[in-house]
Amino acid sequence: MNAVVESFLGMIALLFISYMLLYTTYLLLSVMFGSVSLYEQDRKNKLNNELKHPYYVPVSIIVPAHNECVVIVDTITNLLHLKYKLYEIIIVDDGSTDGTSDELLANFPLKLSNRPIHRKLDCKQKEAMYEGIVNNVHMTLVKKANGGKSDALNMGINLSNYPYFVTCDADSLLQEDALEKIIQPVFEDEQTVAVGGMIRIGQCVKMIRGKVQSYHMPWQPIIGMQVVEYDRSFLASRILFDQFNGNLIISGAFGLFKKDIVIAIGGYRSDIIGEDMELVMRLHTFILNNNYAFKIRYQTEAVCWSQAPESVKDVIQQRRRWYLGLFQSLVRYPALFSRFKYKPVSFISYLFYIFFELLGPFIEIFGLLTIVLAYFYNLLNVTFMIELFVIYTGFGILISLTAFLQRVYTQGLKLYVLDIMKAITMVIIENVIYRYFLSIVRVTSFIQYKKNRKVWGDIKRHSRNDHSDLPM
Amino acid sequence: MIMMITYVYFTICLLIIIYTLSFFMYHKYHHSIQDRTIRRFIRIVHNQLTHMDKKGYINRSHRILLIHRLKKVHLIIAFEKALERIEDGEDQIQLPSYLLQLEPVMIVVATHFRKKDMIEKAFIAKFIAKYSNGQWKAPELYRTLIEYLSHSSVYVRENVLSATYRQPDIGWIVKAFRHITEHHLSHNPKLVQDGLASYPSDKEALADTLWRQRGHFHSSIVVGIIGFITMQSNQYQDEFLHALQHEKMDLELKLRLIRYYKRHPCPEAEALLLSYASDSEDAVRIVAVHVLGSYRSKRVLSVLKRALLDHNWYVRRNASQSLLAIDATASDLSDVLSGHDQFAKDMLSYYYQLEGNV
Numbered sequence: 001m002n003a004v005v006e007s008f009l010g011m012i013a014l015l016f017i018s019y020m021l022l023y024t025t026y027l028l029l030s031v032m033f034g035s036v037s038l039y040e041q042d043r044k045n046k047l048n049n050e051l052k053h054p055y056y057v058p059v060s061i062i063v064p065a066h067n068e069c070v071v072i073v074d075t076i077t078n079l080l081h082l083k084y085k086l087y088e089i090i091i092v093d094d095g096s097t098d099g100t101s102d103e104l105l106a107n108f109p110l111k112l113s114n115r116p117i118h119r120k121l122d123c124k125q126k127e128a129m130y131e132g133i134v135n136n137v138h139m140t141l142v143k144k145a146n147g148g149k150s151d152a153l154n155m156g157i158n159l160s161n162y163p164y165f166v167t168c169d170a171d172s173l174l175q176e177d178a179l180e181k182i183i184q185p186v187f188e189d190e191q192t193v194a195v196g197g198m199i200r201i202g203q204c205v206k207m208i209r210g211k212v213q214s215y216h217m218p219w220q221p222i223i224g225m226q227v228v229e230y231d232r233s234f235l236a237s238r239i240l241f242d243q244f245n246g247n248l249i250i251s252g253a254f255g256l257f258k259k260d261i262v263i264a265i266g267g268y269r270s271d272i273i274g275e276d277m278e279l280v281m282r283l284h285t286f287i288l289n290n291n292y293a294f295k296i297r298y299q300t301e302a303v304c305w306s307q308a309p310e311s312v313k314d315v316i317q318q319r320r321r322w323y324l325g326l327f328q329s330l331v332r333y334p335a336l337f338s339r340f341k342y343k344p345v346s347f348i349s350y351l352f353y354i355f356f357e358l359l360g361p362f363i364e365i366f367g368l369l370t371i372v373l374a375y376f377y378n379l380l381n382v383t384f385m386i387e388l389f390v391i392y393t394g395f396g397i398l399i400s401l402t403a404f405l406q407r408v409y410t411q412g413l414k415l416y417v418l419d420i421m422k423a424i425t426m427v428i429i430e431n432v433i434y435r436y437f438l439s440i441v442r443v444t445s446f447i448q449y450k451k452n453r454k455v456w457g458d459i460k461r462h463s464r465n466d467h468s469d470l471p472m
Numbered sequence: 473m474i475m476m477i478t479y480v481y482f483t484i485c486l487l488i489i490i491y492t493l494s495f496f497m498y499h500k501y502h503h504s505i506q507d508r509t510i511r512r513f514i515r516i517v518h519n520q521l522t523h524m525d526k527k528g529y530i531n532r533s534h535r536i537l538l539i540h541r542l543k544k545v546h547l548i549i550a551f552e553k554a555l556e557r558i559e560d561g562e563d564q565i566q567l568p569s570y571l572l573q574l575e576p577v578m579i580v581v582a583t584h585f586r587k588k589d590m591i592e593k594a595f596i597a598k599f600i601a602k603y604s605n606g607q608w609k610a611p612e613l614y615r616t617l618i619e620y621l622s623h624s625s626v627y628v629r630e631n632v633l634s635a636t637y638r639q640p641d642i643g644w645i646v647k648a649f650r651h652i653t654e655h656h657l658s659h660n661p662k663l664v665q666d667g668l669a670s671y672p673s674d675k676e677a678l679a680d681t682l683w684r685q686r687g688h689f690h691s692s693i694v695v696g697i698i699g700f701i702t703m704q705s706n707q708y709q710d711e712f713l714h715a716l717q718h719e720k721m722d723l724e725l726k727l728r729l730i731r732y733y734k735r736h737p738c739p740e741a742e743a744l745l746l747s748y749a750s751d752s753e754d755a756v757r758i759v760a761v762h763v764l765g766s767y768r769s770k771r772v773l774s775v776l777k778r779a780l781l782d783h784n785w786y787v788r789r790n791a792s793q794s795l796l797a798i799d800a801t802a803s804d805l806s807d808v809l810s811g812h813d814q815f816a817k818d819m820l821s822y823y824y825q826l827e828g829n830v
Contacts, residue, residue: 021477028481035488047595049627053666055476116818118785187660379500391478405492
């Protein structure tokens, strides 16, 4: 019996070690690549390599909202102060029950409107529409029956007047130059049809009118760990994938799309949780199937500060949704890999998401269970295991710390010694505990999958700015 | 083996972090060094401005010093910052005549940067665009800049084009556009259009030359040129009409030409625009119906009313807006407002309410 278990464990150990080796190699290469790319960008900025222009193309900002009365006024006030010549804001209240629309109507001069809607994309019927001009920006608020985030985004696209639209979560604040920056790749290459912005954790900054006043690492470990986790994942995947047009995700919190292309592929799908990833994967499939030269880009300088969940319960809820969204999207487009094997988006991006993001948590949990099994059969080389754990975790800590420091430097943020100390602490906890905790959360996401797959992720929000200077 | 490899990775990662931290420290140190260099440049330039006050020209030794120093990229960055600070100060009145005399320096510097990478070339082109003020006219300078355009990045293209737009010789602009086209590159039409608007001399002559040479340019550049002409001149009604009637062209070019007649209405173009309102191409109908909002006649009114029933939503929306623009009265539109087409009714009612007409 022991011999069977021994050979079984030997095989598992080999598999697990190969996986670790592959993952660490990938992390190392991608972080090195990301670092070089960020320094290159920094050099470009210093040497005026930018397309400064007084007027770009007009953009529609779509803000889907469901029970966001706590933050919605902050978000819209922030959007009204963007440095951009021509844009409109469309807020889609997707059946809120907390008075989100009332909050907006109480704070902005909007009037009832009977504007006809061009229903290019399927979505639920409007219940009421309001329009107004605030700060020279055309603002539309539409109330509709609850249909989910995708449905709300489709309604926003139907209402938009301009050729490009930006999606912005109701809890996100854009930096004042975010629109100007996110449109740059379109000016660099007209074949660009989608651009992802850089998402950062909003609890770290104090912002007034789109300007970052101060930056601090938060005290709450649950937020601090998300800060360093975001940094690593952005540096380790988004920047690398951007080099070969291979990003499979543009976060719904901040992304720009060419409207006619999104309409051509049928808009957002409402039968899926990860509507943002699904849309981008469909875009890739559409581009490859038709052999178009369109590009999907990622812009590190277009920054959006998004509110992270502040409780363990909310983190679990959010990550389960993300993981299920990832699963649904990857399963829905296997052709992206099977038909286009020789495209980097397929053999690098798709495989990365399959092995490291989708299967990674299972492999890690399986590895831990195997260790327990080996311990019971007295087959565990404890010294080796501890050494492996220490070096692997140490490597993870260094990678995360590098990503954090580089991001802070390239964003020109001022850090204090206390912030660095906090960052080091967060990075350690994140690598020692949090990542394994997240793996368990992901592995258990499929419980109640059917029940949760179409609902909005309601996360507790906190108002962040005073809005005494509302433009009326 | 896994341990060995992981140790190697660990070491590499440690080196990256040490490099990052050293870079931060170097950057802080570099900041203070750069600030000192900027102050030194300000002092040197101030001395020359005083010298110019007395003698009318800058010292030869100053020119030689600049040629020597500005070949280094960190020094030309510091020099640019010094000029910016002087521009904000009291001595800025003297600055244009000082900059004029820097032309020979910049010829040498631009030639030196020919062998550098795209990022540095883009910087030099931007520097020249910013400080030439239309006064640096030496052919060597622009010849070098146009050489930069071969296999260039979008930033090099934009900055070189900016430099050519800001000098008076149209020939350099034409050469730059041709060079881009010959190297199978393109440039965003909006950037071309707005860049051309910064041309300091005779804009009509510029428009005329570029329109005549359009056959040699990439279509994206031609679209930008038409946009520029639309903003600048009402003299192209016949030219464009002729082109629309007799030339085969891209759809985008055709749409740009049709749009010209919105800003510059022309009775001779009305018949053609009316025919476009029933074109088989959706985009042509959408634009034509929009442009017809600048034309007032019975035929236009009837074509726009018919366009309210078009199968394309954008044609219907533009028709409503155009009807409003030509001041069609409620009685003119009674047949639509009391008709069976719900979309047409909704659209008209909405725009009329917006204007307070209903």
